Amino acid sequence: AQKVTQAQTEISVVEKEDVTLDCVYETRDTTYYLFWYKQPPSGELVFLIRRNSFDEQNEISGRYSWNFQKSTSSFNFTITASQVVDSAVYFCALNSGGYQKVTFGTGTKLQVIP
Amino acid sequence: DAGVTQSPTHLIKTRGQQVTLRCSPISGHKSVSWYQQVLGQGPQFIFQYYEKEERGRGNFPDRFSARQFPNYSSELNVNALLLGDSALYLCASSLGSQRDDTQYFGPGTRLTVL
Numbered sequence: 001a002q003k004v005t006q007a008q009t010e011i012s013v014v015e016k017e018d019v020t021l022d023c024v025y026e027t028r029d030t031t032y033y034l035f036w037y038k039q040p041p042s043g044e045l046v047f048l049i050r051r052n053s054f055d056e057q058n059e060i061s062g063r064y065s066w067n068f069q070k071s072t073s074s075f076n077f078t079i080t081a082s083q084v085v086d087s088a089v090y091f092c093a094l095n096s097g098g099y100q101k102v103t104f105g106t107g108t109k110l111q112v113i114p
Numbered sequence: 115d116a117g118v119t120q121s122p123t124h125l126i127k128t129r130g131q132q133v134t135l136r137c138s139p140i141s142g143h144k145s146v147s148w149y150q151q152v153l154g155q156g157p158q159f160i161f162q163y164y165e166k167e168e169r170g171r172g173n174f175p176d177r178f179s180a181r182q183f184p185n186y187s188s189e190l191n192v193n194a195l196l197l198g199d200s201a202l203y204l205c206a207s208s209l210g211s212q213r214d215d216t217q218y219f220g221p222g223t224r225l226t227v228l
Contacts, residue, residue, distance in 0.1 A: 044221040044222065047219075050216050091157075099162055100147055100211060102157075
C-alpha cells in the first residue's frame with residue numbers, strides 16, 4: 001500500500017517570505033516516483049516536478065526547490081520569496097505501483113498575503 | 115500545443131441519473147487516467163486506459179466505467195448517481211502507461227448531484 005501525508009492543511013505567509021511544504025510518503029517498493037502538483041482556484045492540476053527513488057539530488061527551479069530524503073521518507077517543497085501568484089493548493093503524490101495509480105496527499109493550501 | 119481538454123465544464127444531475135464525461139489527451143499521448151476529487155481532498159484514482167485497454171482500476175463501484183477510443187480520447191460513465199458522486203472529475207494524459215510517465219491534467223468537470 002502507498003500513502004502520502006501532508007500534515008499542513010493551510011499555511012499563510014506574507015509576500016516575500018520563504019515557505020516550506022512538507023510531504024511524507026509510505027511505500028514498500030524500492031522503485032517509486034514522487035510528484036508535486038499545484039492546483040490554483042481554477043481547478044487544473046499543474047505539474048511541478050517528478051523525482052524517482054534513485055535520485056536523491058535536491059533540485060532548484062527558479063524560486064522553487066525540492067528536498068528529497070529517503071532516510072526520512074520525505075519530499076519537501078520550498079518556495080523562496082513567495083508571491084501572491086503562488087497562492088494555491090499544493091499536492092504531493094506518489095506512484096509505486098505497476099501502472100499509473102498515483103496516490104495524492106490531501107494537499108496544503110498556501111495563501112500568500114500581499 | 116493544446117493541453118488536456120475535458121467536457122463539459124460543469125454538470126448538474128439528479129440522483130439516479132447517468133452521466134458521461136469526456137476527455138481529449140495531449141496530442142501524442144496514448145494513456146488516459148481518471149480521478150475523482152471531492153472538495154477538500156486530493157484526487158482519487160479511478161481508471162487508467164492505455165491503447166484502449168484498461169490498465170488499472172481504483173476502489174470505485176461498478177457504477178463507474180470508462181473506455182478509450184482509437185484516437186485516444188476517453189469517456190467516463192457513472193450510472194445511478196448518488197449525492198456522494200458530486201466532485202471534480204479530472205482527466206490526465208501521459209505518453210505511455212508506465213509509472214515514470216508524468217501525467218498532465220485537464221481542467222476537470224465539476225459534477226453536482228442533487
